[in-house]
Amino acid sequence: MRIRKLLAAATVAGTVLTAGVATTGTASASNLADCQGGQYVCLYYNSSSSGYGAxxxxxxxxxxxxxxxxxxxxxxxRGAGVSVKNNAASVDSWYAGSFTVYYNSGYRNCSYACQTIPDYGFRDLNSTMKNNNAAGFFG
Structure with missing residues (x-):
């Protein structure tokens, strides 16, 4: 996953050098998948070993x-149309900070369980958090 992110960053950097100015249109959906190119996280219905899905x-x-x-x-x-609550299996972060998935609603409460994804990181959710996600917080 890290190589994929580095290649995307290199592509954008190359575009800046050759075009002089980067625009939103430069990083088109045909070149980048889902969250790439923005300060977002993607929650996926499946884990990496199952091909991510929706x-x-x-x-x-x-x-x-x-x-x-x-x-x-x-x-x-696979999983399109399904509720995000209690159905996520993995998280891909394109955010320049940590992102935490919480077991309970009303984020910032890890009294039972939560999992933090590092900046620009990818993680399959651990056995406690997989399909037990209720909230997400950028921190």
Whole structure:
């Protein structure tokens, strides 16, 4: 996953050098998958070993994933339309800071369980958090 991110960064850097100015249009969806190129995290319906599947792109804190749903991703549609709450298996962060997934709604409460994803990191959720995600916070 780290190599994929470095290649995407190199592509953007090369575009800046040759074009002089980077624009949002330069990093098109055909070149980048799901969250790349923005300060977002992607929660995936499946783990990396299962091919990721559907995605939920998160760009701000969410204290309760109820009402949010996975959509089609660059990695497929398995899980599309399913609620994000208690159905995520992995997280891909393109955020320049840590991102924490919480077991309980009302984030910032790790009294039972939570898992922190480092900046620009990818993690399959651990056995406690997989399919037990209720909230997500950028920190």
């Amino acid at each position: 995605v939920f792109v998160q760009g701000s804190d969410i204290s309760d994933y109820s009402g949010y749903h996975f959509g089609e991703s660059a990695y497929g549609t």
